Amino acid sequence: MAPRANPTLRQRRLGAELRRMREQVGFGGSELGRLVGMSPAQVTQMEAGKIGISVERLRTIAATCMCVNEPLVAALSDIITEREKPGWWEEYRGTLSEDFVDVAEFEGQARRLTTYSMAFIPGLLQTGSYSSAVFAQTFPPLPRHEIDLRTAFRMQRQRVVRSGTTPYAAFIHEAALRMQFSGPTVLAEQLGALIEDSEQSSVSIRVVPFDVSAMPSSSGTFTYAEGPIPELDAAQVDTSLGCRIFDAPAHVARFRSLLARFESRALSEEESRDFIGSVMKEMESKRA
Template identity: 30%
Template sequence: MTDRTDPSLNRRKLRLALRRAREHAELSQREAAERVEWSQSKLIRVETGTVGVSVSDLRALLGLYGVDDPEKVKALEQAARGSKGPSWWSGYHDVITPQFAQYLGYEGAADSLHTYHPIVVPGHLQTRGYAEALLRPRDLEESRFHRVVDLRMERQQRMFDGSGRPACVFVLDEAAVRRQIGGAGVFRQQLDHLLDVGSRPEVSVRVLPFDAGAHYSTLGSFVLLGFPDDDDLLYLEHVAGSMTGGEDLRLLARYQECFRAITDMALDESRSADLISRARHDLGVH
């Protein structure tokens, strides 16, 4: 990502450290909140990374949990100071849901991203022309329309053009690389972009061919985020969007297995690039 010091990343660092410290102290959320004279809902918001933490509130919790290592306390105090303020997507608050905003915070901290799309090219990989053509049928107000596209482009720039980029595996159904969104010219540029991004060392673009047959996720797209210090997270992409992690390990495991199966069924990177190139050639635009 372009900026790894986004407030959401500091909130996540605090969320993990404080939750683990509380569990190590063998205190429930209710017990901890009562001991520091907080509402339980405030502690929950801190432990989910929804809000930042003041240094004074942090010190109260660390004292309660018996965390007194100077280096650790210093690092967490620095994170607390950086946990305030808006995240990069806050300027788009009028066009994103709270659920998706929370997801973006997780995405910014992930060190791996695995996703499958059965119908269209995912937003991470869309060109501006493709995104505009895809959104046109939604009949959005003009100002809102452009802000949604701008959000999509900035998110993509932060993912691929900065330091700390996650390792990404994108599996696209062949339908996504055959459906001409925006006409031949726009779609050719989109296919060129897929080939370009797929050539980067940290990105794998795979195509699931039509003859692969049925599989578990033929009805929808999903994203799996991986973290070196936390449970993986599953984001199911639909109108409302939904996330699950450690609270539903069975569903998470099902989609992890699904992605492994889809990846096994998909073409490798080289043959996927060949298929995308053939789809581009079939457009008849040179």
């Protein structure tokens, strides 16, 4: 079978976990291949997610690498044996950049999502008008059809939240609540939608106000996704050059620590609704 040209996010994650298994026991790719009956090239392609393996081969590799974490091996086996239809995001592969597709898959496969945002309302909570205004601020400017395509894609991503099947928590800095991308009218409508979303049982929205001191430094915007087991958690970070996904244990531990600090210092859900409402009234007064 020819190697995959564009492995999915989960296929790449499977490969990354296999590479970590190998590295933790101190094997090189050639040594592992010799022990499990694979060529060095096959090991490299497997760890890049470009070729698949069977569950039996997975368990052979785990045993050879002395991995005794059965929950992890079982979770990786599930990735191999899943026979579900491709996610809705696959329709956009080749139309939008891989970063957009990866973010949707990242969210769609999570058991729980938590976001921290400092510059704008999190994408999973944006209104269409607000989202379009954010994309319109991209520099160099995007053509109108690209803005519309990205906005439509972002609205489809919100199924994760709207369905209620994936619990979602958002820590939103006050700066994001006040940032205007297209004037006070669009922002006031967005804040009103945010209050409505906060009343869903599966959604938690908490504000980090300016006067909270000694908040930890972070990238500005990131999303933490919980997997079927903690070892398969990951974080996605927005950067000026696209998104990056971190799944190494040290990185994951750092993001967990950041979220714990936000949890202890952000306003409560009720206080946050009141705070958002007060900012919304300010915006409404500016458009009157």
